[in-house]
Amino acid sequence: MVDDRPFLLLSVRPEPAAVEAEVASVRLATELPAERLHHLRLDLDRLATVDLDDYAGVVIGGSPFNVTTPEPQKPPVQQHVEADLVRLAEHALERDLPVLYTCYGIGVLTRVLGGTVGPEFGEAVAPVAITLTDAGRADPLTGGLDAPFTALVGHKEATTVLPAEAVLLASSAGCPVQVYRAGARVYATQFHPEVTTDDFIARATLYRDYGYFPSEELDAIATVVRGASVTAPRRMLRRFVELAGG
Template identity: 35%
Template sequence: MPRLLIVKTGDSFADVVRDHGDFEDLFLAAITPVAEASPGLGVSVHDARTEGVPPMPSADDGILITGSHAMVSEAEPWSEALKPWLVEARERQVAMLGVCYGHQLMATAFGGDSGYHPRGREVGTRRLRLTEAGRGDPLLGRLATPFPAQLTHAQSVLAAPPGAEVLADNDHDPFQALRYGPRQWSVQFHPEFSAPVMRAYLAHQRDALEAQGEDPEALLAAVSDTRGAGELLARFAEHVLAAASLAPA
């Protein structure tokens, strides 16, 4: 039976956890309908910060990597230990989807580079464009282009790994979504974030945004639903099921 392994790489703000759930809770909420429709799909959470490197999944399984308030460039030991694990998982053709921190970690593990964006933070509901490769992608290709997505990040992928396909971009970041192989993706945006979660993040980052010349009130007013992007985690779960020939009827 296939399983989805959620690799937890950080905690959200205390008020976000209280009111909406932590990163892994938001992931679980997104994929629970797929899991409930397919009892053969197992789902588990592994905190890489406290539990070490997870056991290697099988080729029928899927890996989801959460966001974090940590920075990939800080090279914390638990984070660095995940890099060879991710390389081996890709060699075994395990399906993977990294989000925000997971996006930057995967890109770095596979030979790219991540670090602080020279133009500062990107926060709020932003519009992203699918590239030609993105429009034909089995995971992202159903999205309209441009499409709205929730973003909050100070670091970005600064150089994509050799051979990676760019699936989405915008004027701030040329690597908003990447594909590293037939079943390995990562995205800078947060498909698990609702509009209320995005507003809570903007409230926390008001001072930092003002310091870089942005208007937090305008960003708050522009927050909107991102249902299309929000379906990405469920589509990934469906992809894992379909690959294992256990998709629900």
């Protein structure tokens, strides 16, 4: 039976220009019509303002926040964003709601599940090769992807200890945990699945002074990114929509 409920995109970035671009990227990548992709900014609104049972699935965007920031140093907006992402994880695992956490969100989910997040496996802003595990080759979300495939990354922290109940689906040379599944239909990716190379360059430009890379290296990074072929992550995002009933 086809589930014709809409999907929900949760933005957790506080920068309006980045939010607008992320929404456009996710809409194009999922190929969902506008009326089937609802959007909520968790930096402005709370998760309690929506009924999660109204949605076929949920996608969480990335953020410049880091879960490893000491709690007293986290701004109030980050604290309430993380609290809502924790509630979403608990709800999804209990109610079998399809959810895809990306980038920053994988750190939140890892902590909810009892894993560890740290700076050891941060990756520079770049295209990287992603390799599937045996479980990844068999998983309904990632199993149809050619491997290795190229994805776009840029993060200061990552999962260092996989949660005991998580199933590792993919890794990269610099980051052992790139994709995993928890329960039946809760997924997390360290890379950004929604972006094209042009999208990623625009995002890097916006965040050039956020400490991901020396700002004077932006042009060189853009050249490398522009030369990459990055298609599999967007197919994976479309597959998530298909699996959730879309």
